[in-house]
Amino acid sequence: MAGVSLNNVVKRFGDFEIIHGASLDITDGEFVVFVGPSGCGKSTLLRMIAGLEDISGGEIAIGGKVMNDVEPADRGIAMVFQSYALYPHMSVEQNLSFGLRMNGNPKADTDRRVKRASEILRITELMARRPRQLSGGQRQRVAIGRAIVREPQVFLFDEPLSNLDAELRVQMRVEISRLHKELGTTMIYVTHDQIEAMTLADRIVVLRGGHVEQIGRPLDLYSDPDNQFVAGFVGSPKMNFITARVLERGASGVTVELAGGTRLTQPLKGPAPEPGSKVVVGVRPEHFGHAGKGDADLSVTIDVVEHLGGTSFLYASTAAGDDIVIQRDAAEVSDAPEITVSVRKSYLFDDKGRRLR
Amino acid sequence: MRYQNATAYRFLAPYLLIFSIFWLWPIIDSFLISFQATRTVPWRFAPGFNWGRLIGDPAFFNALKNTLLILVIQVPVMITLAIVMAVLLNSPLLKARGLFRFAFFAPVVVGEVAYSAVFRLMFNLDYGIINKLLNSVGLPSIDWFSNVTPAMAVIMIAVTWRWAGYNAIILLAGLQSIPQDVYEAATLDRVSKVKQFFYITLPLLKPIIVFCAVLSIIGTMQLFTEPFLITERGGPGGGTETLGLLLYRQGFRSLNFGYASAIAYTMAGLAIAISLVQLWLTREPK
Numbered sequence: 001m002a003g004v005s006l007n008n009v010v011k012r013f014g015d016f017e018i019i020h021g022a023s024l025d026i027t028d029g030e031f032v033v034f035v036g037p038s039g040c041g042k043s044t045l046l047r048m049i050a051g052l053e054d055i056s057g058g059e060i061a062i063g064g065k066v067m068n069d070v071e072p073a074d075r076g077i078a079m080v081f082q083s084y085a086l087y088p089h090m091s092v093e094q095n096l097s098f099g100l101r102m103n104g105n106p107k108a109d110t111d112r113r114v115k116r117a118s119e120i121l122r123i124t125e126l127m128a129r130r131p132r133q134l135s136g137g138q139r140q141r142v143a144i145g146r147a148i149v150r151e152p153q154v155f156l157f158d159e160p161l162s163n164l165d166a167e168l169r170v171q172m173r174v175e176i177s178r179l180h181k182e183l184g185t186t187m188i189y190v191t192h193d194q195i196e197a198m199t200l201a202d203r204i205v206v207l208r209g210g211h212v213e214q215i216g217r218p219l220d221l222y223s224d225p226d227n228q229f230v231a232g233f234v235g236s237p238k239m240n241f242i243t244a245r246v247l248e249r250g251a252s253g254v255t256v257e258l259a260g261g262t263r264l265t266q267p268l269k270g271p272a273p274e275p276g277s278k279v280v281v282g283v284r285p286e287h288f289g290h291a292g293k294g295d296a297d298l299s300v301t302i303d304v305v306e307h308l309g310g311t312s313f314l315y316a317s318t319a320a321g322d323d324i325v326i327q328r329d330a331a332e333v334s335d336a337p338e339i340t341v342s343v344r345k346s347y348l349f350d351d352k353g354r355r356l357r
Numbered sequence: 358m359r360y361q362n363a364t365a366y367r368f369l370a371p372y373l374l375i376f377s378i379f380w381l382w383p384i385i386d387s388f389l390i391s392f393q394a395t396r397t398v399p400w401r402f403a404p405g406f407n408w409g410r411l412i413g414d415p416a417f418f419n420a421l422k423n424t425l426l427i428l429v430i431q432v433p434v435m436i437t438l439a440i441v442m443a444v445l446l447n448s449p450l451l452k453a454r455g456l457f458r459f460a461f462f463a464p465v466v467v468g469e470v471a472y473s474a475v476f477r478l479m480f481n482l483d484y485g486i487i488n489k490l491l492n493s494v495g496l497p498s499i500d501w502f503s504n505v506t507p508a509m510a511v512i513m514i515a516v517t518w519r520w521a522g523y524n525a526i527i528l529l530a531g532l533q534s535i536p537q538d539v540y541e542a543a544t545l546d547r548v549s550k551v552k553q554f555f556y557i558t559l560p561l562l563k564p565i566i567v568f569c570a571v572l573s574i575i576g577t578m579q580l581f582t583e584p585f586l587i588t589e590r591g592g593p594g595g596g597t598e599t600l601g602l603l604l605y606r607q608g609f610r611s612l613n614f615g616y617a618s619a620i621a622y623t624m625a626g627l628a629i630a631i632s633l634v635q636l637w638l639t640r641e642p643k
Binding site: 050052071072073074077078079081082083085086087088089098099102103146150 | 536542546556
């Protein structure tokens, strides 16, 4: 087992820079998830760790050893691909043992490793089948099994669940979590699905446009985002953003006026923007309360109500035209077309999306 | 539904009519002709006349031997060459890939007569470039068209030159359909490029290789142009006469259509039989 450290890692394709100096320390046995929208560079960063992409600048070390010029097979990693990348003409057993057989690994040891992997993943009854005879979930298990037999120091997962249906995704998510507990090996997992990131990770790395936006534990990212992008990306439904204008800075914080006239005062330790400048107030759907029970009241027009059973989501718009989502207990939802809600907790961002604390 | 079907068939009728007259009927009629004695007019029904002659005709067995010899040697060599060319064409290291793809495919586009003439010149005893090259490395000139073995070699080289690139392009399409991440997984498994070729590329390319082999077998069974034009009607002395050429000689020079039809059906039957054996030998395990 080993930790992984990235030191100012840069990736360029020709003149085009994809990763702009990513730095990160992953401790031994940690489960780290790279999350971000399509094209943010998360898969590229993972492939650079694997050695499938060259490193244009900076250093990648695994187990304290710099790996920049080390062959992928010598890095002590195993990778699970999004498309599984199983060998279609080989049985499950052959898929698992192929790498070991090709490298002259003793047969007894190969058999032992294959047996262990198949038992961990509960695929012993599938060993004679070909990949095309397996379901998506079974294929994914085999792909993970192929990584396990390598007994790597670090597991790399490249969006492994994105080809599965919703139900299977949840099931496999639990399986991967169980696997991490069982093996205790360092795992780096790439996904664009923030729910996967929140449920699996010890720490999440949020990427955007090749930049690391924030690194932290899932609940820290949720409750204390560094910027508007992270605030919006983590959490489902996403955080509501309401445009506002700074009125004044007082002893108790900064007072802003939301479009529509509602005033809100936020405690602030750092410098406040100039009065009159534009800011964004972020409110999570669950942080809207009943009128009069929060920091400020807001009148909204309900457009659509989604009942999910115990919880309902109210899709509404403010007088100024900001679309917002309000989370309510199903029993509390009325048919009124217009309601007043209170803001119980909010976040403030400047016009560049930086958090104002 | 039945009415709709009838309407559809009415629309198809012109095509079906032309197809029946010019394609289906000749196939059936030639089969019937193969059971008739056609050397004298009027033709008469004599089932054993042509088919019986086939069994004992040395010219037929000579043509069959030549055809099978070309098939057994040329097809495997050409397919192997085509695989190598396809792999090279698929290499990311190759520059001007489009140009090479066109260059390899171009021989198919060249007119048969033109390319045959060029091959005759290239292999000419006195001033052909091949003999000049042999001489330049101290080897004696070869009289390519007066001896059977060199003449057969010229035909095999010509056919290979013409069709290897065509097969390479088909195989290239097969190569490009193999997902890249399978190779990446193998790279992470420390499997060398050579082993990747033999254990991943070749098995995954097998259906395409079989397809190319079957196409080539059918093509070689019908081989006509090269022995007709390059070695001048199967020369020397029938040494390169193929079944296609024998068919032509019997049908259109001796006007013995019954025997020519029997040869044609034998060629088709052999092509089907060999292709089926090939498919059976390379079938996917269940």
